[in-house]
Amino acid sequence: xxxxxxxxxxxxxxxxxxxxxxxxxxxxxxxxxxxxxxxxxxxxxxxxxxxxxxxxxxxxxxxxxxxxxxxxxxxxxxxxxxxxxxxxxxxxxxxxxxxxxxxxxxxxxxxxxxxxxxxxxxxxxxxxxxxxxxxxxxxxxxxxxxxxxxxxxxxxxxxxxxxxxxxxxxxxxxxxxxxxxxxxxxxxxxxxxxxxxxxxxxxxxxxxxxxxxxxxxxxxxxxxxxxxxxxxxxxxxxxxxxxxxxxxxxxxxxxxxxxxxxxxxxxxxxxxxxxxxxxxxxxxxxxxxxxxxxxxxxxxxxxxxxxxxxxxxxxxxxxxxxxxxxxxxxxxxxxxxxxxxxxxxx
Amino acid sequence: xxxxxxxxxxxxxxxxxxxxxxxxxxxxxxxxxxxxxxxxxxxxxxxxxxxxxxxxxxxxxxxxxxxxxxxxxxxxxxxxxxxxxxxxxxxxxxxxxxxxxxxxxxxxxxxxxxxxxxxxxxxxxxxxxxxxxxxxxxxxxxxxxxxxxxxxxxxxxxxxxxxxxxxxxxxxxxxxxxxxxxxxxxxxxxxxxxxxxxxxxxxxxxxxxxxxxxxxxxxxxxxxxxxxxxxxxxxxxxxxxxxxxxxxxxxxxxxxxxxxxxxxxxxxxxxxxxxxxxxxxxxxxxxxxxxxxxxxxxxxxxxxxxxxxxxxxxxxxxxxxxxxxxxxxxxxxxxxxxxxxxxxxxxxxxxxxxxxxxxxxxxx
Numbered sequence: 001x002x003x004x005x006x007x008x009x010x011x012x013x014x015x016x017x018x019x020x021x022x023x024x025x026x027x028x029x030x031x032x033x034x035x036x037x038x039x040x041x042x043x044x045x046x047x048x049x050x051x052x053x054x055x056x057x058x059x060x061x062x063x064x065x066x067x068x069x070x071x072x073x074x075x076x077x078x079x080x081x082x083x084x085x086x087x088x089x090x091x092x093x094x095x096x097x098x099x100x101x102x103x104x105x106x107x108x109x110x111x112x113x114x115x116x117x118x119x120x121x122x123x124x125x126x127x128x129x130x131x132x133x134x135x136x137x138x139x140x141x142x143x144x145x146x147x148x149x150x151x152x153x154x155x156x157x158x159x160x161x162x163x164x165x166x167x168x169x170x171x172x173x174x175x176x177x178x179x180x181x182x183x184x185x186x187x188x189x190x191x192x193x194x195x196x197x198x199x200x201x202x203x204x205x206x207x208x209x210x211x212x213x214x215x216x217x218x219x220x221x222x223x224x225x226x227x228x229x230x231x232x233x234x235x236x237x238x239x240x241x242x243x244x245x246x247x248x249x250x251x252x253x254x255x256x257x258x259x260x261x262x263x264x265x266x267x268x269x270x271x272x273x274x275x276x277x278x279x280x281x282x283x284x285x286x287x288x289x290x291x292x293x294x295x296x297x298x299x300x301x302x303x304x305x306x307x308x309x310x311x312x313x314x315x316x317x318x319x320x321x322x323x324x325x326x327x328x329x330x331x332x333x334x335x336x337x338x339x340x341x342x343x344x345x346x
Numbered sequence: 347x348x349x350x351x352x353x354x355x356x357x358x359x360x361x362x363x364x365x366x367x368x369x370x371x372x373x374x375x376x377x378x379x380x381x382x383x384x385x386x387x388x389x390x391x392x393x394x395x396x397x398x399x400x401x402x403x404x405x406x407x408x409x410x411x412x413x414x415x416x417x418x419x420x421x422x423x424x425x426x427x428x429x430x431x432x433x434x435x436x437x438x439x440x441x442x443x444x445x446x447x448x449x450x451x452x453x454x455x456x457x458x459x460x461x462x463x464x465x466x467x468x469x470x471x472x473x474x475x476x477x478x479x480x481x482x483x484x485x486x487x488x489x490x491x492x493x494x495x496x497x498x499x500x501x502x503x504x505x506x507x508x509x510x511x512x513x514x515x516x517x518x519x520x521x522x523x524x525x526x527x528x529x530x531x532x533x534x535x536x537x538x539x540x541x542x543x544x545x546x547x548x549x550x551x552x553x554x555x556x557x558x559x560x561x562x563x564x565x566x567x568x569x570x571x572x573x574x575x576x577x578x579x580x581x582x583x584x585x586x587x588x589x590x591x592x593x594x595x596x597x598x599x600x601x602x603x604x605x606x607x608x609x610x611x612x613x614x615x616x617x618x619x620x621x622x623x624x625x626x627x628x629x630x631x632x633x634x635x636x637x638x639x640x641x642x643x644x645x646x647x648x649x650x651x652x653x654x655x656x657x658x659x660x661x662x663x664x665x666x667x668x669x670x671x672x673x674x675x676x677x678x679x680x681x682x683x684x685x686x687x688x689x690x691x692x693x694x695x696x697x698x699x700x701x702x703x704x705x706x707x708x709x710x
Contacts, residue, residue, distance in 0.1 A: 064472035160352050164691070230467060231538050239360040239463050240692050308532075310539045311465025313692045314374065 053080035090251035097158030124287035154245030165244030175321030182329035200279035215332035231309035363705030415448035430640030437502035452651035460699035499629025547697035561653025566600035568593035573649035597700035675707035
């Protein structure tokens with residue numbers, strides 16, 4: 001008996017030593033905290049989707065002398081939730097000619113990649129999941145997967161409009177990806193780092209939008225193309241291709257595509273603010289508030305563009321990308337280089 | 347690259363109704379556009395043969411739901427010519443006012459839908475619909491109906507312009523003139539808008555004549571032909587009407603022509619209201635009993651908002667024996683294939699928008 005008890009207590013001690021407080025702490029720190037943070041981010045993104053879905057409808061309505069949603073909730077705030085519920089209650093239709101698994105999984109992957117890239121972006125000095133030293137590069141690797149996934153979705157939908165949209169997606173990617181990377185190179189050069197914290201820290205004296213106005217404009221235009229916002233909504237051109245790659249997407253997946261749309265807009269505005277407008281820096285208010293205010297302003301500007309611009313043509317975008325954006329981004333890179341070499345001395 | 351056939355319509359966001367286009371594309375370049383029409387065919391010409399002269403007006407209005415006034419006026423004047431009825435002088439002025447107001451309304455609708463077609467998210471559409479609504483209210487004031495008026499009568503109109511109509515019209519015209527200037531600045535200062543329309547869908551002078559297009563499409567190709575001046579009906583020459591002509595031949599020229607026409611119509615309405623004589627504008631009652639046709643057949647042409655409309659009527663006793671309609675939108679649609687060959691697929695909708703089609707008019 002005694003030996004048994006001894007063996008038992010030894011085993012317990014061994015197991016306890018395995019689950020020591022340090023190790024529990026480790027599990028908590030690196031797994032649980034990230035899961036909790038991930039859930040919080042997803043909830044935050046959904047909140048943004050709801051708020052911005054409403055803001056966009058209201059701003060568009062004001063621009064067009066309409067009222068916008070008024071019935072569901074105060075000032076129609078919950079209209080988008082009602083719409084999403086309606087979409088989710090509908091039958092999930094997948095066309096017979098579609099490659100079922102590719103079609104469904106590509107849309108799921110698009111959403112997953114967007115939410116995943118949210119984890120890399122910090123929301124303030126204290127709110128972040130991981131501080132990667134190559135965060136900026138990682139984000140753009142993830143973002144450049146999106147057009148390919150859209151290509152897969154459009155191509156596998158078995159619809160001619162979808163396949164045209166898929167081809168357009170790839171051609172668009174060719175036109176805006178290069179200038180964008182050039183601007184990112186300039187930003188990294190100016191901040192001496194690919195980490196968002198260093199980039200925001202480097203802007204404590206001067207916003208990068210002031211340091212490199214050309215780069216900012218190029219990045220903003222390329223970002224609009226990345227986000228499929230007008231005037232570059234060439235992929236899902238509703239008056240030409242009905243809805244492009246979304247033409248045959250059934251209602252429940254369409255609801256998730258709406259989330260993708262706004263999550264992408266959040267990511268785009270976040271990147272613009274972090275790279276060019278000093279991120280969460282600002283006096284008096286809490287840091288997160290500053291970040292959100294700036295994101296809000298950028299996003300509203302993108303919405304106003306939607307209300308006023310007509311759609312650009314694909315070949316024009318290609319020409320615009322290679323003849324204007326790329327040379328301008330290279331000029332910007334050279335300018336930043338000379339500024340870094342001599343500007344500090346001056 | 348191999349050629350692909352794409353079916354666009356009859357249910358598609360920018361075919362304005364039930365137009366079906368089978369487009370053959372090579373990559374992004376259009377090789378051929380084959381319009382399939384007839385989804386909205388009502389057989390108006392045949393229907394007209396079994397109804398009395400004045401009963402047909404309601405059918406004629408539905409030929410073009412964007413400009414019903416113009417079509418009913420064309421029909422009524424054909425009957426007038428057949429029966430040998432003179433239009434009263436004041437009624438001529440009243441008709442000019444109503445027709446030109448209708449033309450502005452129709453062109454405003456076109457402007458909004460064309461901006462939609464080239465990818466603006468309904469902003470211009472909402473703005474122009476707002477302006478159009480003011481005109482529709484004026485027309486409602488004058489005729490009693492908002493969309494399908496049935497107010498033309500033989501020799502005049504159903505009722506004279508109401509009291510206070512002139513002041514309201516001046517106010518509305520001022521407002522529309524102001525907003526037209528704004529739209530012009532807004533659109534033409536937008537480089538993306540300009541490059542979507544300029545050098546897109548070029549229709550040369552010779553081909554415009556060969557294809558028989560009329561209206562703003564013809565005048566956009568540099569041909570100075572407007573029925574309002576060339577046939578000189580009503581008081582158009584007296585009111586100093588000058589047709590708007592552009593020489594570009596592309597979608598932008600057609601856009602410019604329509605913008606100028608709206609300006610011209612505004613000044614025409616103002617002048618007609620100023621010079622309108624006092625007197626009687628009422629026509630014969632709609633129950634036309636014992637009408638005796640003076641002539642065996644009659645043909646009348648009018649400048650409708652979409653082009654030259656023509657009606658040919660053979661007389662029976664109480665009803666037309668035969669009615670043939672030349673629908674301007676139908677003939678303008680025939681030019682689509684020619685114009686859009688070699689263009690990009692995205693340009694097809696800019697061209698379609700600049701042709702300003704109404705499918706009810708095409709299908710009859």
